Amino acid sequence: METNPCNKPINGESSIPSRVSRKTKPDDTIVNVNGVKVGGSEIVIIAGPCAVESHEQLFETARSVKAGGARILRGGAFKPRSSPYNFQGLGEEGLKLLGIIRVETGMPVVTEVMDTRQVELVASYADMIQIGSRNMQNYPLLKEAGLCRKPVLLKRGMMATIEEYLMAAEYILTQGNEQVILCERGIRTFETSTRNTLDLSAVPMLKRLTHLPVIVDPSHGTGLRWMVPAMAKAAVAVGADGLIMEVHYKPEEAICDGYQSLNLDEFGQLMSDLKKIAVAVGRNISLQKPATV
Amino acid sequence: METNPCNKPINGESSIPSRVSRKTKPDDTIVNVNGVKVGGSEIVIIAGPCAVESHEQLFETARSVKAGGARILRGGAFKPRSSPYNFQGLGEEGLKLLGIIRVETGMPVVTEVMDTRQVELVASYADMIQIGSRNMQNYPLLKEAGLCRKPVLLKRGMMATIEEYLMAAEYILTQGNEQVILCERGIRTFETSTRNTLDLSAVPMLKRLTHLPVIVDPSHGTGLRWMVPAMAKAAVAVGADGLIMEVHYKPEEAICDGYQSLNLDEFGQLMSDLKKIAVAVGRNISLQKPATV
Amino acid sequence: METNPCNKPINGESSIPSRVSRKTKPDDTIVNVNGVKVGGSEIVIIAGPCAVESHEQLFETARSVKAGGARILRGGAFKPRSSPYNFQGLGEEGLKLLGIIRVETGMPVVTEVMDTRQVELVASYADMIQIGSRNMQNYPLLKEAGLCRKPVLLKRGMMATIEEYLMAAEYILTQGNEQVILCERGIRTFETSTRNTLDLSAVPMLKRLTHLPVIVDPSHGTGLRWMVPAMAKAAVAVGADGLIMEVHYKPEEAICDGYQSLNLDEFGQLMSDLKKIAVAVGRNISLQKPATV
């Protein structure tokens, strides 16, 4: 039977692209998100609502997650939605709110960019730009992010192999931007009881193959609020450098993803639990305020 | 156990977006690619090389596939490649070659666009623009294609459900462009003996749910040259409105995808076989020259 | 990165087990099901109800499918059901009914065996024993079937790679029984609009790798009655040596799988359509009565 050259599994170091490879650079890369260092001994928590909805929503959520120990604020202004009839995000208005809350709380912010034409705009408001799972193989967008001077949070595609994921990151690095954080957020499998199947084995695999930091998104990875804490704890135990989680001050009123967002109390409780796991694996979750405050 | 609202299977007509739905428009949509009608009784064959490489390569291949019965020429100028170190296509130079061959052979051409900033450029050279599987959920690109006045060939994402696929098409239709052709090109499964798993059941499913034409790509669907004819015949039998296939005048010298490209003789033989199947299912594969010649 | 020896794709002839391999035996194996030859130029149709329910049900269905051109009767006496609270089949009583109808109609019968302790019993009533997809890697059962002197219909596991499937067949052949028919019946993927994803590319792949006959089950492969005809036609076009389909004289009253069973009229119409496809691919679907009548 013929070998299919498109279908080869990762079977040798040679198949790992050079810039992202730990062979090329054995030491861990530390990504600096406006003073918050991702990839070191601290496990960095990124939290916030799925979508930016209003000043009140964003401010109340940001203040609380910061108090609980989150170091970076997340919130979507441009939302990739399966249906054109769903809420598409506030757009530039959302970016402006992120910019305001960023100053008011002193938290760096990360937000998604979907269009090559908007990379510059989004980067002007955000401390880190996110490329979402649907765009993991949007190569023009990856190249544009590589030209941008801000760190990039690159989420794994829901159908992407580890090798494809690393090659997507390589697209960014080839443009000169090495400040890239990887994020496992669930892959698509036959199982339907969870929204996606959170592939935690991707964390040790990626940490072995690349020097880039690796974080986990248990919110999209499970799609179930009650399951987020268990998977967040597992992610810390498995060796993740951080977590990104959806938290909303009123999940039941959230415009999107409310069913997978923690409320503020749940987030506070979870942070307390995560600190114990972090200590057990020789890491820490800092409570010190970000340098930018 | 809680219902996960993100994970619901298609379980009622209400979940099918309105513009693409056959409920909204019971009659088949005919897409007119510069005189070649897709979606009627004729099964339309689109053929050509994976990537545009040179005038000789494109011209020799185009002339032969046209003689064999192909109605539309395919060829990539901008190539989405997993690795940044692989050939990325000739870019605008490739578009210009397509423009030349289009005139020399009288065949309409289809070529891929990957970047919102290039939709206008690509549409100025092509008779139909293609959105590839990696960009099926690139919503800004879908919207831009919806604003363009050319037909759009939208390939199914390799891990997209039927429902997500229809919603992606809906993004194009909401912008006013109803000239959309759908294309099953293989989904990603656990099976590794083929490049992808060509999901032929998607054809009758899509034909039932939407009025848009549905074609099949057995080249990417299998990744194996010797298997393309069998799957092409099955695609015609199952009810596809057309096929898109990679054909190269010298597959062994092709810069990309040579292992899944038919040579000119194989293509000619296959066309002869396909015509018999087409007749057996009450369709036809025309040999008359395109109206534009 | 290390190669995982458990996870290698089929990448060389050497990985194909020897007895099933076409390298070992280039000529097609013809399986003789009490006079009905599977694997030759005739495309053999196997039809009948999911489960044996009563004499009337089985007789009326058998008589009609035979008139329509079916050569072998299917019907389950021991039913593998996901839930212990679902109908488990009539057991030996069902076997006896099969034995009676077999004589009354002159059709050979195939029925499933699930337990090593029942292989002898089932083989005493049936002309061919079936090993279902859930038992494809039930190695003691495969070995017992290999010791049995009746042909074996071995269905592909819903999660089995082509390589695992061939190795399962090899278990039967190593015991001295070479009368094995393979059957693609749908694999499990992320797609939920169909019950399984019928992997028609398995047919040409298997035909290339092994000398054993390969048939297709569009009923379980789709789980949707209205889709069975389209996929049956595609299966004939792709090169299958036969089909196995669920047909019921009153699908709306069937105890199981009624939603995927054709009624008698639908079956008759489909047979007429299939004959045209068979001719188009140089095969035939015979209407001559089985030799045993």
Add this chain to the structure above:
Amino acid sequence: METNPCNKPINGESSIPSRVSRKTKPDDTIVNVNGVKVGGSEIVIIAGPCAVESHEQLFETARSVKAGGARILRGGAFKPRSSPYNFQGLGEEGLKLLGIIRVETGMPVVTEVMDTRQVELVASYADMIQIGSRNMQNYPLLKEAGLCRKPVLLKRGMMATIEEYLMAAEYILTQGNEQVILCERGIRTFETSTRNTLDLSAVPMLKRLTHLPVIVDPSHGTGLRWMVPAMAKAAVAVGADGLIMEVHYKPEEAICDGYQSLNLDEFGQLMSDLKKIAVAVGRNISLQKPATV
């Protein structure tokens, strides 16, 4: 579009079979494996070689894993192997060795049974019988295990949904045996860098739906020795009631699965790390000797 009744996700409590459901029995079931209690506050470690090879191999491994904190010994006598040409286990001779080591070390043993005809035999040597992933839907075997008076370790099928898995367990409980331990051991996905994809989200999902204990197999779940510790830690953090791991005194000489077996030093180090995680989640890994010694 029609609803496919076979394909419904778990979307209501009513779909969970009654005996295994936490609705029926809210309190955790404790499974007593000859004095070792699984499902309580202690996280129980099961360790040992893939296959029983010799007295020396089994004794040396058993003695060491017991010293490290393992409470139950695993070892295969009947091995389900994809190829008929691979080592199939020592059979009854292997059972006898397990029986000897069981007495010599005072550890309860668990071993796999594949054939309904051997359940009584295997149960006469083992303290717990295992039904492997390939047999998860081997219903006659499940029923036979349900009639047996020993606890049953039921592994999840590599492509079984949570719902199918619970229904398989229900088959055992309906026969009167409620001493069932569930085990997540990796599911099959498109990802090939690991042997399977260990679905840790199955643990909180199962713990929510059923009262049965749930353990994790990181050895088969990853297929990579170096990855086992990270996933074992994650399994404890996510809430598993125990782990089953392959450990060999000389992995490089193991007849099977050596590449995924820990050596004795690695196991000892891992146990030390796991205890810290157990404490962090309010559980414990006991070092006290089993009651039967």
